[in-house]
Amino acid sequence: MFETLEKGIDTGEQKGADYVELRAEDVVLTFIGYSDGRVDNLNVKARSGVACRVLYDGTWGLACGMIDNTETLVKEACSLAQAASVTRKEKIKLQEIKTCEDKTTQQYRMPPHEVSFEEKISRLDTLCDLIKDHDKRIKAVSIKYADSHGFKYLLTNEGTKITQEMGHVFNYCWVTGKENGGLTAARDIIGSTEEGFEYFERETEQKIAERVAHRVVLQLEGNPPKKGSFPCVLGPRVVGTLAHEALGHLAEADLTLNSSFNGKLGEKVASDMVNMVDAPIKGTFGASKYDDEGVLMQRVDIIKEGVFSGLLTNREYAHKTGMPLCGSARAESFLYPPLIRMRNTFFDKGDHSNEELFEGINFGYYCKDYRGGQADLNSSFQIGVQEAFEIHKGEIGSPIKDLSISGIATEALFLIEGVGKELGFEEGYCGKGQRAATSSGGPHVRVEKGAILFGGRG
Amino acid sequence: MDVCSHAVRVGEKSGADEVEAVWVKDVTTTVEAELGQISKASKVWREGLRIRVIRDEALGSFFTYQMDKNAVKTAVEKALAAAKASKKDEHWDSLPHPGKYSPVDVWDSTMEEMDPRELTEPVCEMIQSLPDDIAVHAALNRITLLQRACVNSNGIEHEDKGTRGRCGMRAVGKLESGVTPVFNEHQFLRTYNPDPQKIVESIATKVNLFRHSDTASSGKFQVILSPRTLEILLYFTLPEVVDVAVLPHVRFRDVNVAAR
Numbered sequence: 268m269f270e271t272l273e274k275g276i277d278t279g280e281q282k283g284a285d286y287v288e289l290r291a292e293d294v295v296l297t298f299i300g301y302s303d304g305r306v307d308n309l310n311v312k313a314r315s316g317v318a319c320r321v322l323y324d325g326t327w328g329l330a331c332g333m334i335d336n337t338e339t340l341v342k343e344a345c346s347l348a349q350a351a352s353v354t355r356k357e358k359i360k361l362q363e364i365k366t367c368e369d370k371t372t373q374q375y376r377m378p379p380h381e382v383s384f385e386e387k388i389s390r391l392d393t394l395c396d397l398i399k400d401h402d403k404r405i406k407a408v409s410i411k412y413a414d415s416h417g418f419k420y421l422l423t424n425e426g427t428k429i430t431q432e433m434g435h436v437f438n439y440c441w442v443t444g445k446e447n448g449g450l451t452a453a454r455d456i457i458g459s460t461e462e463g464f465e466y467f468e469r470e471t472e473q474k475i476a477e478r479v480a481h482r483v484v485l486q487l488e489g490n491p492p493k494k495g496s497f498p499c500v501l502g503p504r505v506v507g508t509l510a511h512e513a514l515g516h517l518a519e520a521d522l523t524l525n526s527s528f529n530g531k532l533g534e535k536v537a538s539d540m541v542n543m544v545d546a547p548i549k550g551t552f553g554a555s556k557y558d559d560e561g562v563l564m565q566r567v568d569i570i571k572e573g574v575f576s577g578l579l580t581n582r583e584y585a586h587k588t589g590m591p592l593c594g595s596a597r598a599e600s601f602l603y604p605p606l607i608r609m610r611n612t613f614f615d616k617g618d619h620s621n622e623e624l625f626e627g628i629n630f631g632y633y634c635k636d637y638r639g640g641q642a643d644l645n646s647s648f649q650i651g652v653q654e655a656f657e658i659h660k661g662e663i664g665s666p667i668k669d670l671s672i673s674g675i676a677t678e679a680l681f682l683i684e685g686v687g688k689e690l691g692f693e694e695g696y697c698g699k700g701q702r703a704a705t706s707s708g709g710p711h712v713r714v715e716k717g718a719i720l721f722g723g724r725g
Numbered sequence: 726m727d728v729c730s731h732a733v734r735v736g737e738k739s740g741a742d743e744v745e746a747v748w749v750k751d752v753t754t755t756v757e758a759e760l761g762q763i764s765k766a767s768k769v770w771r772e773g774l775r776i777r778v779i780r781d782e783a784l785g786s787f788f789t790y791q792m793d794k795n796a797v798k799t800a801v802e803k804a805l806a807a808a809k810a811s812k813k814d815e816h817w818d819s820l821p822h823p824g825k826y827s828p829v830d831v832w833d834s835t836m837e838e839m840d841p842r843e844l845t846e847p848v849c850e851m852i853q854s855l856p857d858d859i860a861v862h863a864a865l866n867r868i869t870l871l872q873r874a875c876v877n878s879n880g881i882e883h884e885d886k887g888t889r890g891r892c893g894m895r896a897v898g899k900l901e902s903g904v905t906p907v908f909n910e911h912q913f914l915r916t917y918n919p920d921p922q923k924i925v926e927s928i929a930t931k932v933n934l935f936r937h938s939d940t941a942s943s944g945k946f947q948v949i950l951s952p953r954t955l956e957i958l959l960y961f962t963l964p965e966v967v968d969v970a971v972l973p974h975v976r977f978r979d980v981n982v983a984a985r
Contacts, residue, residue: 329767384810527903
């Protein structure tokens, strides 16, 4: 592989590129779509190719295609950059890095690509049966299973030469329940970019079935929420969604400059007890040793004791903003350029017990798990909650159905009045133009009335 | 077409009851701007072969970017292995049979010969035309040349090509404290006629409307949905209900018959 890539590096330098980066991959992906006891589709994809990226006269050129065409692609990337550079006034520069040669490996016990299709489908059969057996009101079960395994290769004219073994396992359930004409659904997402198929020995079919079926039943039996603003306690997965969607994106350096966090580095943006972090945490979705620019992945303290302290950067934006490199440049595949992406984004733990978080709330809501959400660069957010309960006099009460919450995250940060001691996470994918494996989470967090608006029918 | 025909022959010889091979080739050229300046030009060649096989009424599929004879043989073997592991679809009918199709002209030959420099002009025009109080988050101009070929064991042999363009931007309005939400405006084209001024006007109108907006309150109100809003609402609700791929399979054949 590297022999072919090295010829591409020579070609780029001969054409006059200042920086030549060749990122090749050879990966096999398996996807199984399954619903109600049958396999809808079983697809396998062998993905291989190379992305040739050059910095030429201060402008990026990128050409992606087959590895055998590397030299032609490098020439094309140089021509593209040259054509685009004509209008550019400020030339793009890169933060210097200490280059390295390295090879990383996955420590699987059960490599996903060595597990038979039959075994993978048998697991889905068991999972589907367990979910349906949980409650007769459960009417439909849809499961998506995916895994991958392969290698990524990175070679630059600066001397970086890295081979990273990569892979993942992923399981998504969407379960629908029906009672007296009322229809509801809940989902469950889990996965790992570190473990192989052995991950499902820990995340067993029984555990998944119990979790997702329980959520559906709670939604069927729940009361509609009241509308308005109330004090609330947010569970780790809801906190994680806020951390990722409403705040994390604002800390991605390419977005920060046009966001409500612009110019606020060093300023107070949250209550003192708020610490928000993005880091490659071992065992979570989105972590690897190096990013796709060959930079070691490192922790970033985005908010430290309420002060906006750090940005996620790539080499271009680290140079532009003067902030440290952290290894956040990631590409979905060889068909895309690396973008600044979150890895594992979370609120760090505090010192409140769960009892303390609920104590003194006369009436409010406990939002335990989210169904989906979105946010904007002005930090406005909307989150659909799939598991919620009323809080009455400091105690968890009746379940709530069809709850959606909204607010302005930068305002809500000042109204956080309690942060729990135990962290929880959820794996998933972020879609900032490209798909990237990420995870997010945090501890339980208590928020004052006025921070979050509850939409409801009650 | 040749690689598809070859794949179908290999599939039939290997024991598949039915085989379908679809070859795709997209070449996409994009010029992008970030923070008010052209930042990147790219060209992506995506070429691959999707093989679907049916054996004993069970389906398996394999996609590969490699298309030499060995790669095709491997792809067929893997697709057959997937079909073997998959479950019998008792309502399986068959892959499509040849029929009469109307030609659709979606090819703009000007896109085929376009120089990347020509793609930069609308992007520059967009970022230079916006007022100072609106910041461009990202702007792009993109053209894609698409080619497709499909061969199946029921006698279908078809190839087609088309062009696609996209020109647009994402921008935020600057406020005294913070920014507006992101506003998007994109034109999706089959023939190359981007209108950068129209994109700029649309973004500026949306930003100005936001600047003079009131805060919404929670509750039940009468609402008028614009066609676009209604489209989005339906997009996230109805298609899942009418998509044959997610309908309960007991109804699959009925839908198939009704569609004919």
